[in-house]
Each structure stands twice: as C-alpha cells, then as structure tokens.
Amino acid sequence: MEKLSIIKIGGNIIEDETSLHDFLKLFSNLEGKKILVHGGGKRATAMASKLGIESKMVNGRRITDAETLEVITMVYGGLVNKNIVAKLQAINTNAIGLTGADINSIKSDKRPVKEVDFGFVGDVKEVASNSINKLLQADFTPVFCAITHDGKGQLLNTNADTISSQVAIGMSKLYETSIYYCFELNGVLQDFSDTNSVIKLINSKKYLELLNDGIIANGMLPKLENCFDALKNGVHQVKMGNTSMLTKENDNFTTITL
C-alpha cells in the first residue's frame, strides 16, 4: 500500500510568519503523497474582535453563531488557506485549498443542541476518499481548513484535529496513512514541567498505564482519544511533536500505535 501523510498544524505555526515559512519548507520537502490540515482560531478571534463580534468559548470550543461562521469562512477558507496555498506554490508544491464543501470532501451533521448550543458546528459523517484520491492521483496536494458542510448548502465549523483524524480514517482504505500532529510541545510528556521528557512510544497498553498514573489529563486526553479512535479505524500510526519531527534529524517525538 502506498503511504500517505496527513499533517495538522495549529495556531502557533499559522500566527508566526517565520514558523509558517519554516514549516511549509519542511512540508514541501516531505516525500510521498501528503495532505495538510490547518485551523486558524486565533486569527478568527482577532478578526471577529475587529468586527465587533464577541468570541464565545465553552470548554475550549467556539460557539459558532451565524456571524461567527462568516468570520471563520473568511479567515480559515480565505485568508489563511489561500495564503498557505500561494506560499506552497512558490516552493514547488502544487497545493489546492479545500473546505469540506469542495468536491463534497467532508460532509458533517450540525451538532444537535443538548446542554450547549454550539451553533454552526459540524460533526463529521462522511469523507469522500475517492474524490480526495482523484486530487492526490493528479499530483495535487490538498490543504484542508477547518470547515465542513452538511450537503444542504450549509457550511459548518469543525475542529481541525477531528478533520485530520476523519480524513485519515477515510483515506486508510486506499493508503497506509500516518497522521502528524504538530504542536507547541516536543511530544506527549511524562512530566509536564520537563519539555524534554517525551514519551517516545505509546501503544494501547502504555496508554492505559499513563491514564491510570494520571500522566495523560486535561487537553491531552481528548487528543489521545482521538488518536486511538483513528488507529482503531485503520490509520497506521500517529505522531505528535513539534514540526521538526518531519525531518529525519529529530527523533524526539511521540509515536502512537495500537
């Protein structure tokens, strides 16, 4: 099976011109078929604030009312996505920027209202792996932003980590798929106060140990649940660390397997 790498970058890279530039070079040099996924929450919050729209968060998730969705569509789908695409073109990566509405690539359901009404937020239902594969086979490099659609004309805001894992699960039918979550840390840490205490390998057994010992908690908990969900659904491996894990020089990151 041919290999496919899905790389997710967060706000810390997008916000900083130099970090973004350096990352895009690493991404561009990465061999084989690949897909980039990005968010842009901080940029969206800043733009919303300029427009006098208050950003409401519940448990770290954005409440997406109609005007917030407009801002997200402008910032994720336009400003961030198209600038990344233009920058990749400049370094010989034939990028194509996408929301889940484009080629009907990621369909989702508007999240039902329970205790919290998240507004125009989508939970992924279906990934059009064959359509995405047509782009890969044409040697285009998809760049997804954190927007999906419901198939009925409505764009929806979907977490970029979720998009990465759901696209990876979908593509696993066709490729040996790896996810690379690039973030601020060097990896999953044994001791949160020691940035170098990277746990290099986490498998199912180790995961349970770490859970029992309370090493994995707070923000890391949903991230790792997300990883194991992907692995159980056909994804080959997940790597977490800073962007230098994309180079061969750095082996100080976390690899997660079943």
Next chain:
Amino acid sequence: MEKLSIIKIGGNIIEDETSLHDFLKLFSNLEGKKILVHGGGKRATAMASKLGIESKMVNGRRITDAETLEVITMVYGGLVNKNIVAKLQAINTNAIGLTGADINSIKSDKRPVKEVDFGFVGDVKEVASNSINKLLQADFTPVFCAITHDGKGQLLNTNADTISSQVAIGMSKLYETSIYYCFELNGVLQDFSDTNSVIKLINSKKYLELLNDGIIANGMLPKLENCFDALKNGVHQVKMGNTSMLTKENDNFTTITL
C-alpha cells in the same frame, strides 16, 4: 471537440440571495462541462468599510493595498466562493472553489506602477489548462474567484471578466469554449434607454459599425474589447445577457463571434 461553458456572474447576482439561488439552479442544470467565475466587489467594499478600510477606486478599478488584499482574500476566496460551492453541492453539482493559486491555475504579474499604483493587482500571464482539465475530467466543476497569484507566494487581485476570458482562452486548446457574461442588462443594447433593444448578433463587421456609430461606449467598450480578444485567441463564442440566457426559453441576448 467537446464543449465547455464558462459563466461569469457579477455583484448584482451575488448580492441578492434569491438571484443567486435562481442562478445556481440554472448553472447546475446546464449540460456539459462548465466553469463558474465570480467577483464580489460590493461585498468586499462593505467588509472593508466595516473594518475601517477605505476603498479607493480609479477608473472603476480597485486600488489594492495590503489590507485591501486581505479583505478581498477573505471575501472572494472565503465567504463568497465557499458559500457558492456549498450551495452547488446541495443541488448535485460537484463544485470545487479555486483561486489562481490553487493548482497553480492562473499565474499573473503584479501590474507595473505607471501613472497609477494599483497595488496588489495581477495581469494574467499563464493559465494551467492541463491542470484545470484534470478537475474537469474528474467531473468536478471549478468555481473561480477573482484572485490570482504571482508564483512567488503573493496573491493578487484580478478582474473577474479578465479571469473568465483568460481561462476561456487557455481552455480553448482542449475544448470548444463559450463564455457567458451574465449581467444586469439583457445584452448589448442598440438604445441604452430601451432595455429590450438587444443587438442579437455582433461579429467583427457589426462591431466596427457599432463603434463608428458610438453605440458601444463607456463601460461596454472594455467588455467588448475583452470579448474580441478572447475570440481572436481561440474562444468559440461569447454571449452577454441576463442569467436567463442559460435557459433554452430565452433567446433575447447578445451573441458575439468573429
């Protein structure tokens, strides 16, 4: 040679929910391969104004400084483009939204500064017809907004009429290409005060007559120059009128041929 239709819509359609909805249904029902091109100037002006950015125009063309380019990227590439794509998906058209940076489809040169510094405005240099054709061959329907790039990482603002004609010229190597310019009028008018005085056919000879008689002037002049430029460079025909020219019921529009 297989047929390809390139349809350009202006602000009057984009601004109005009902008009847009009705147009997208007509577009969706159009047989054969097709490409949609849209602007969004009024929306961009409104958004710029909300952000306290003054829109500067010279001879009807926008001066695109760095912050205006950001607004354009957000509004054309994000808000307008992705909502059109989502709406087309809802009516069974497998749309894909593009700027000229995506798949390096439209490369342009930043306009040199002469009497006026237009800022980040691009004059089209190269259309990647083979790459665009890969999307058409995959049964995707490209939806272009009025943004190109210079190939060095810079997005540029390019007039949507120009994008339509340049893409049409590029695609004429591969398809019998027709351009449909949808606008407020029923077509090119013999008498500007009579909206029904549509000139049904304009060829090179008729064009010279109309020029001599002063029938074609002001805003129509660059539009028709643009049409004849396209026709001289391989485009099969150009049609100008309101959106109902996409139906078989209406034959009250202007057809332009060499």
